[in-house]
Amino acid sequence: MTEEMIDFLAKLVAIPSISADREMAGESLKTANFIKDNLEKLGAEVKLVDNLMKDKNPLILARLGNDPAKKTIICYSHYDVQPASKDDGWDTEPFEMTVKDDGYMYGRGTNDDKGPITALYFALKELLEVGELPVNIGFLYEGEEESSSGGFEETVEANLDFYGDVDGIIVLDTSWFGTETPSMDYGFRGIVYVTIKITGPNADQHSGLVGGTIREPMTDLSYLFTKLIDLEGKILIDGFYDNVKEMSDAEAALYENVEFDMDAHKKFLGVDRMISDDPKKVLMNGWRNPCLSIHGVQGAFYGPGAKTVVPGTVIGKVSVRIVPDQQPAEIADKFVKYIQSEFDKLNSPNKLIVESIGEGDWWYGDVDNFLFKAGDRAILEYWKIKPSYARSGGSIPIIPFMEKIFKAPAIGLGVGQSTDGAHSQNERLRIKNLLGAKEVLKLMLQEIAR
């Protein structure tokens, strides 16, 4: 069966379903049809559903099993991949999967998410070969995840009745937090992205002409940046922390079993020192505490060398990652009002427009529910290792969206390893992880049915 799985994955990898490139839309459709054909071979009812957002790849909606006595579990993955080209520094052709002696399969999508799709497919195939499925499976595969899941929410909403009642959601789109300990994800941070636009002169000026005679927009913006965050990383927006949930003992306990080698992580980042010397505190800061990043400035000089421009308009780009129970809209509102009031204090002749341009909700899974219990037992049984409970500091707003719309809890089941390079050159997946994910899924679905 291993050969067959590798072959299946190689076929998927061979179709470059790059959602970022609309000229590859045909390849995405080919990928979707490949999956559809195979799911149909399992006996599934499959629909390719037009994405309701223009020029976006279709969603694959499928159901396997329709027994009202059984739980219904939605499995989410995406069939699109990041762009890749050998010229980017790949050692092998990214769209010709290469199995190496190190036990890894190299190719674009092996980790993210064509490997997970393969693991689930064979888990179900094997379960069917020996009997019937312990649960009803709803497949929800999108083709735009690498392009911000465009059209996902509206298209799912329009096709909600396809799945019937849903009991749980397994997200197959994450990796282990480390390399040795399987992990299950129970949380992502949300995000609020704000632009701070300051306009002085109506065109860029030469610093020889205006230098010293006007308040320059970059000066105002620099001052505003420092009003947002202090050097310890504390966010200074009024009331920002009001709704941040305090950590319970139970939540704190989840940090005990996380595989995190901070020295290796520091080496990977190339930094001498993290925000704290306590690895747990670093994890908590990255996962369960909010943060603020200044991403850059639009409108100012950004090239190499020297240019004596005084930018007429500069747009600061700042985002905050938010956590339970902060609400995106409320944080956006506080952020905007705070900047407006700080700008007023600058007594500037310049004009300010501050606005939130993107908001996404956090996700905080219930680690006590049947999904995590089943995952925990399955992982322990197959790997003989207690899993890490992991969160991510990033944002996948479609998970809280799915929880809400399906009225069911979600779990992230890691498939590959943290070092697989999901979005990098030489993306890979260990054969051991592919097989492991298949086995864990089989055990987990059986546990869920119990």
Place this chain on the structure above:
Amino acid sequence: MTEEMIDFLAKLVAIPSISADREMAGESLKTANFIKDNLEKLGAEVKLVDNLMKDKNPLILARLGNDPAKKTIICYSHYDVQPASKDDGWDTEPFEMTVKDDGYMYGRGTNDDKGPITALYFALKELLEVGELPVNIGFLYEGEEESSSGGFEETVEANLDFYGDVDGIIVLDTSWFGTETPSMDYGFRGIVYVTIKITGPNADQHSGLVGGTIREPMTDLSYLFTKLIDLEGKILIDGFYDNVKEMSDAEAALYENVEFDMDAHKKFLGVDRMISDDPKKVLMNGWRNPCLSIHGVQGAFYGPGAKTVVPGTVIGKVSVRIVPDQQPAEIADKFVKYIQSEFDKLNSPNKLIVESIGEGDWWYGDVDNFLFKAGDRAILEYWKIKPSYARSGGSIPIIPFMEKIFKAPAIGLGVGQSTDGAHSQNERLRIKNLLGAKEVLKLMLQEIAR
């Protein structure tokens, strides 16, 4: 003679001597040869001298008159021009000079500097037609001014003995400060350009991954920016103002006759308020006081939209304009040391490299010397207006260079008007100004000889 002058200028404008475009090097050479041929017709000894910097246009060195009893005056201009294309928004073909009913000649280079070159040529031609020149003239025309005068200093230095003893330098490369009052320039600010490079992670990171776990380089840089300048425009670098010359009554008096409509200037810039409501103070701040500008950030996100990058390395670009008697090297040193010490206070795990990447000296002419006296009298005689004494906040380091190397004082004699759009679309020169510059030059050279 007016027709002949306009025709001469039109011929010069027709050759697109764009120094920024190396593919136009042939056109620059053609322009240089056109000028050479004509100067030779006047009887001048002319050399085209290879620019000592690679891939740069030649310098034109010429001498007219060699009477040891007479003063020798170097006249500086540049024969290269800014790029221009009708597509940029010109109403006429930029390299086909168009004379309009409004009394202006439109075309690239009309103001900067092909008009001034024409005015001098005909001034000398007319003086020679009625007798001999009152002074010896040394021509120093470069073809790289619009590209930072690359190779100018070394090439002039290598050809210094061509001119013999020099008594004065007339720079024909500026415009009147306003539109109605002829002006003479007596000063430019110098410049020190500094890069502040802060490195955290060894590659750009995703704010979901590292947000909250490291000190981000953009945070450090923002704090450093605010340590450089306060909201009133005061520069906070230790000892920065130590050598700024106090204003004498004589210098203050020079601001009395400057044609400066601050309301029109505010309208032009599109700002509600200048740094002061007192026009003289604004002029002084732009001309005789130092200033600091934050030009931008290299390495950070600069595009439209939202990107959640945490830049690994950011390079802040900052320059100060310096004034008498600040020394570029000393200011650069103070700047660098100050940033290093402020960075130390930030207690950052990131790495700092701060360095000066460009230094240029200020120029402060002696308005009491024979050049300004002669210019003043010539302008008053021809225009019946007392000239403005003007400075510029920008930097033309070749002027102090020429003063030093020729051991002679310089003056900037404005030819066109401030509204001519020297570097913009629809560059122009008023016929009245072309004729005026010719007449003023004739009178001025005669005054100098007196």
